[in-house]
Amino acid sequence: MEEWSGRELDQQITQFLEANRLRMIGDAKGLIRINSVGQAYAPGSSHPFGEGCAAALDEAVRLMLREKLDVTAFDGYGVKGQLAAAGEQGKGSIGFFAHLDVVPEGEGWGFPPYEPFVRDGYLFGRGAMDNKMAAVAALYVLKFFAESSMKLEHGLYLFLGCNEENGMRDIRHFLSKHEPPLFGIVPDAYFPICYAEKGMLRADFEGEVKEGNLLSFSGGTDYNVVPASATALLGGVVPDHARRLLPPAFTVESAPEGVRITVQGQAGHAAFPEGTDNAAVKLAAALVESGLIQGASAVRALTFVKECFCSPYGHCLGIAFRDEAGAATSNAGAVQIRDGRLSLLCDVRYGVTQDCTDILEQLASAATRYGMQLVRTEDSPPHHIPKDDRFVVALCELANRQLGTDQPPYAMGGITHARWLPRGAAFGPLRRDQPSVFPAGRGGGHQPDEAIQLETLWDAFRIYVEAVLTIDKLLSEGEQPR
Template sequence: MKSSQELDWHISQFLEANQEAMIEDAKGLIRINSVGLAYNPGSSQPFGEGCSSVLDEAIRLMQREKLDVTDFDGYGVKGELAASERGSIGFFAHLDVVPEGGDWSFPPYEPFVRDGYLFGRGAMDNKAAAVAALYVLKFFADSKLPLGHGLYLFLGCNEENGMRDIRHFLSRHEPPQFGIVPDAYFPLCFAEKGMLRADFEGEVADGNLLAFNGGTEYNVVPAAASAILRDVDPEHARQVLPGSFTVEALPEGIRITASGKAGHAAFPEGTDNAAVKLAAALAAHGLVRGSRTLRALAFVQECFASPYGHGLGIAFRDMSGEATVNAAVRMENGRLRLLCDIRYGVTQEKSGIQQLLEEAAARYGMRLTRTEDSPPHYIAPDDPIAAALCDLANRELGTNQPPYAMGGITHARWLPRAAAFGPLRRDKPSPFPAGRGGGHQPDEAMYLEAIWEAFQIYVKAVLVIDKLLSEEKEQN
């Protein structure tokens, strides 16, 4: 192909011939409930049957395209178009999804297309993009465009809950010369906040709280929460609680349910944590007894009412934006447990955060029991490849946006030279109501036109990266 016009024509022809197949492949992946289960190291299914099944489907698709397939012990799978002694360019996407939660308008694992959107859990995060990357490899195989470097796609199954997938991959495989992670927005993400997961625990067996359940995942803002109380008159509870709460009489007492707005913990704007809302209401209206129970609920209410860390004393802002916090809350064996997700700034000191968490917990009779850290990621915006990719995206999309930082985390943070790069657009508002249609939300959907645009950008990105890597090697 001698010109950009000729390349554009070939890409257009390829998409015309393959769009329907791409949609069907994405639907096939979405139909598989690939919520990761409890980590089971050493098992052939380390993240459960659903994740194993979706990797089996990915292997089938890769083998259909005659890629060289490597299964990384159930953590993920790599499909390689070609290897090279000069190193490789790698795409990294994930096939695990967060739990579907409630309040869907349709069954989350029965995908369909409507009004130009592909609907279903995982459509946006991250299965449609994974298929787009697979077809980039198919494009280069079909077109026989020469590359000076290898090209592969890695699909993992633990991105949402620990990123053991890519860490396992890197324990057995050299990193790429450059990695493209299609799990964010264009034009290019140059910084990802650090992510600290923290577990808190405190006793709540001294009162009339029998159960509390609000959320199951660290990184999902709970859309619903419920508590069971004994020795509370249901009519009294209905009178004192606002209309957004429901009260149900049970043989053992009453169940109170609160509704919120779900969303990704890293992007709390427009969300409403139902667990925090419920804890505040139970205490404010005198429905809960027991000094330890009240202190634990006050911890939930006061330390997590602000999604920006003010209650915990860890509020912070730098080039990567504001620190954010989220908590899922559950009660087990007379103890209240909080699963806390903290996204901290690229320049924020992690050790200082942990000390402040311990101090905040102690003030409420709680205890910090576990932390797990994923350090921040940064690639200089003037890195030659990063700058070229940013320019490419802006040129192709007709935008003029700078590279950005975000609270979301991707596989890029574990790679020495990589960036999250599309397929979403920051300049296009969502047509869905707040709390719906996005990743980690009910009625998740992916705009198909964005996938077709991203596919074209990814093909050209491979050529740009291949050229710049070759030039760097010549200069060195």
């Protein structure tokens, strides 16, 4: 294997970026223009996650073929592009794993979410940060090695899935048909490297809301997004009366049936509730406390929302916990009351040493106390790599050296494709040492006005190129990730 000095490698990367930055941005914009919010899972369909996700995968195939990669489609779940000239047969591969599906756009945007643009060094649009620009960066890492004289001892590929946000059936399907990589890089988090991801439990609650004046209630779009707004329709209520009983932050409008009440919250990712404000919980609490709601079942349903989700850290559900991965979190991500029934989609992120069985018992008990039912659960167990693993240490040192930081490997509540890989980790492209330039609740993944700083991506690209070389060398020396 040809060796390059650090200076030579840096020069090669600089030249490559100068030649390809605009193309990378253009490719990312093309992907962002596609509304790839996943739809209801349709097993057996050629488009199991809907037309938008299928269109995003079609665009990914086009880009991969343009770069002369060996392309394999995985039944509408994802697509793999393999660097044809990399590695020797039978030695195994290094894999990048990213996703092209996005969460629903929600409300409060300052511009159309699927019309991307660059301003002040940031690329804006739904999916810019999570995860389309990073997916393009990984594609161009393969392009870099295809065009360079540096030959790898192991294969190199990129897998792009379309169900990361809502079940991760994409990577599970891939691994059911393809051997796992010797080591997987997941560019869907922060540097320096994530060594542990919390468990994720999704829980569906239901209950009857038959009598009373609560005609409808709606807040939130999905499990893992903190609701940005919530609206309720009440019958037989005079608008001026409602305005006197509610705080000024609540909007009261006349409706044919009575009044429509709306409140804004602060959106964000369910796994990172700091600075968020759940609008659905806020509205439920205000309606109960004001006395505007009539009917025992309606009061009970909204009290369930108010009291069980009053804290994003599980205290009100009896599942508060903290370990090396941080505090457990709980989110009422989508709350609907319609046609006499409550539906609540709950996201729980729990510690790497926390017992999921205990959590399930607490959730079922909470539902019973309020006349609700826990009707469905889906668990994704925690992911953990030892901090002193040779690969973790090497990649952590690489990221810190390139970024001029001195940060330890970290654990997080966010979950990525890495949790399904026998050997892999979430590794950038974002930075934890730089504060956001956007107002609270804006500019991040799962938030309105989503954006990613382009300079961050160029730094990450350099790190990813060197990471491939580092992993390739460790594997050639006989190192095996633990």
